Amino acid sequence: MLMSFRRQLFIYLMLVLFFPLQAVSQKMNNNKTGIPKKNEIRVNLFTGLLGLPELNYERLLNDNSGLGLAVSVAVEDKELMATRALILPYYRMYFGKGYASGFFIEGNMGVSLEKQPKWYWPAYQYKSGAFFGLGSAVGVKLQSRNNLIGEVYLGAGRLFGDSYDGAYLRMGVCLGGRW
Numbered sequence: 001m002l003m004s005f006r007r008q009l010f011i012y013l014m015l016v017l018f019f020p021l022q023a024v025s026q027k028m029n030n031n032k033t034g035i036p037k038k039n040e041i042r043v044n045l046f047t048g049l050l051g052l053p054e055l056n057y058e059r060l061l062n063d064n065s066g067l068g069l070a071v072s073v074a075v076e077d078k079e080l081m082a083t084r085a086l087i088l089p090y091y092r093m094y095f096g097k098g099y100a101s102g103f104f105i106e107g108n109m110g111v112s113l114e115k116q117p118k119w120y121w122p123a124y125q126y127k128s129g130a131f132f133g134l135g136s137a138v139g140v141k142l143q144s145r146n147n148l149i150g151e152v153y154l155g156a157g158r159l160f161g162d163s164y165d166g167a168y169l170r171m172g173v174c175l176g177g178r179w
Helices: 001-026 045-049
Strands: 039-044 054-062 065-071 083-094 101-118 122-143 149-160 167-178
Touching: 039 065, 039 149, 045 122, 045 167, 054 167, 083 122, 083 167, 101 149, 101 167, 122 167
Parallel strands: none
Antiparallel strands: 039 054, 039 167, 054 065, 065 083, 083 101, 101 122, 122 149, 149 167
């Protein structure tokens, strides 16, 4: 158990530390043409600490909106958390002065894959299911001159059906890059 936790922590730290650096190491600025970069990839540092690491991809549609996809997969045991995976397509509207940065509001649709524990004597049994929901979030995205992205957001969503949790939390502190 302890060795497994150390291995998972090592893998998570390597992803967090080297993934944004790899994205920045490629040629990211195209100042001669003035064409804005429209793709972003980010790692959510906060949810990774909770045992549900999240990876975000966002395609910027114009200077004040974008479509994205967030994917989380549980690394903890099924006894500790019912949510095994969370897939969140989202739309964001930005209100900052920069290109797709500053304060934003987000609307999302969650798909939660769960393993629900049920007590049947003499032991637990697990019932799997997929649940759909709607949610929203608010946050702030900041962009550096070399296209590194940092963002903080908070929100929640409601899962429909007979979900174990009934809701999902949309919270994050993300780092990544834009290309």
